[in-house]
Amino acid sequence: MGVTRRYRGESEKLLVPLLNLFTMETLKIAFVYDVVYPWVKGGVERRIYELAKRLARDHEVHVYGYKHWEGKNEIERDGIHYHGLAPAPKRLYLLGKRNPLPMLRLASRLRRRIGEFRWYDIVDVQNLFYPGALALKSLPSTVITWHEFWGPYWWRYLGPGGLPGWLSERALFTAEHHISVSWKTKHDLLRAGLRKPVPVVPNGVDVEFIQAIPPDELESDVIFVGRLISEKGVDFLLKALVKVKEELPDVRAVIVGGGPERKRLERMAKGLGLEKNVLFTGFLPYKRVIALMKASKVFVLPSLREGFGMVALEAMACGLPVVTLNAPMNAARFLVEDGKNGFVVDESQLSDTLASLLFDKAFLKLIGRVSREISAEYDWDAVVRLLLDVYV
Template identity: 55%
Template sequence: MDETLKIAFVYDVIYPWVKGGVEKRIYELAKRLARKHEVHVYGYKHWNGKNKLKRNDIVYHGTIKPERIYSSGRRAITPPLLHSIELVSLLKREHFDVIDCQAAPYFPCYASKVSDSTLVITWHEFWGDYWSNYLGKAGLVGKVLERGLFSLTDNHLAASLKTKKDLHNAGLRKDIIVIPNGVDFRRIQEIEPSSHQSDIIFVGRLIKEKNASLLLKALALIKEEIPDVKAVVIGDGPERQHLESLSFRLGLQKNVEFLGLLKRHKDVVAFMKASKVFAFPSLREGFGIVVVEANASGLPVVTVDYDMNASKELIIEGKNGFIARVDKRDFAEKILIALENRRRMKSVSRNIASKYDWDEIARELEKYYRWIL
């Protein structure tokens, strides 16, 4: 019988207090690994009371309580730095078989080196030169910190083939294993559709990189073909006010509804199941779990062909979705094609999504941990 492993996942934000893709991956994998192994998660202290708590057989360790995670629409720099300082003292106290640290925001990876545990760095994106676009001259610091992770360990995982290629192109010559993100496929099948029906749905944090404005501009063109077209936008963020104003300027008051952040994941899936096409014009994705969730819900996905958008790798053109140019007319055209063909694409989309079930991905990750040990 295989021996029990002691595993730590290190990041900054923690699910379910913060509901993003990386934190959801950690939660789903930790929950499954905890059935056989001792699993710990280190991150911000989102809760009140003691710094350490146990839920679903996972031991959570909280460091700092940040006043805000985002600043001017970007992740704030100070919280992860303070978080990493706390991590140094916490990780020194315990030995783990494996510490699986998420690459960004970089500081925690350096902090994890104080431990004598085997370090794995999981890459969801590699930014490289994009740091200059993101922060100008100050981006050089991010670029140096990011590249410095190459030498911290021999054990590197990538959440997508695109990220693996980016790392190789940047000069990381060590073995990089791809272990993708996933979905709870069976649970999604059990969720009933919402009574709130729509034609098009978008789900994501409302930040510039998600590019939801392209959807609104495309929707104005789709309205010329389908005057009563209905779209829903699920999510919140610094761009929400701008997007709501844009929808008014485009005359879409009766066509698009902003539902904000939904607390329960099953409600998001229920809204997907009550829609027809998932529109995802994001310009920057390390993977795109929500694309697989949409496919698992039976929706074809329309995304965009952009260099930093790894979610386009999940699309088999004409089978489970379409890839459009970053252009409102082409995006609108692909949505119209998806609407027309959604019935024949429904079962194919589900079949493709079934290959990304979290149970199988957790098994692959466990095999990887045992292999490096």
């Protein structure tokens, strides 16, 4: 089942009065977020880039955010028009949390240019850039793309300081048009009281690109890829590896990514006696990340919170089983068909699951083939067709 067929029932038409359904003339589309790919390599940024470069083949596409580049404020790259509204902050994170002050400054720049956005057929603003989404939500052409809905989690994340985030989410409910990247987030929105259509347009994967990349020379048994923040749960992986090491003394794990937790996790690995078993690579070019996945055996995503889990799709396209946590806010668990392309486990089951997979080479080969088949359903070209269907 292709992604378009899988989600066809969800593709309620958002903007019929604005567009000509029958001629499908060139659309003028703006994507709005704070950070911009490829200068920052997160899941939301990656989604915007993959959609934008494909839409730019037939439509006029603009991306608004921080100015991460040198030179002019507005540049063109891969057919996409980039608008740098404010200099990129030196520190995206403050005390391990996203720094809200630069986002507020960026949103003030958006408000000054509100008239500019009235000329777009579609203004696709990402909910996680809350100040920007609030600034643009009243435009008739605005679509709020929801990557996550936190609800009560705001209080756990920031304590009493979570009130502005909680209120911001509720305020976005007044926008007319919404998209969710996952069924989980859609369910959370409807349960929280949003009473408007919320079609699901998932993230995707570039299957053809991934297939063309050969495995890296650096082989491993287990690989993790992601930003090193507490919500990613790398602690759980390290603790599980201690037990796996009892059965497989030479077990090799590669942890790809950087972030505020890196030094603490490196100290933790050393304290657990894993310094010879675990390699922290830091951030790497995308091709190298894919090559390292292809040179590994099992992908582990021990996240407590994932809005979608695009990296899990990429691992599946590399032929890896995905082991992820059965955590309430982990949407990646819905990408895994338990026992077919991976396993959804509790923290206490992580070590046994990894050991069982690593000992069963025949099963690894079988589950890898199923992973590739499932990932092919999420090819970015199919996702773009679904997105256009939703837009018009």
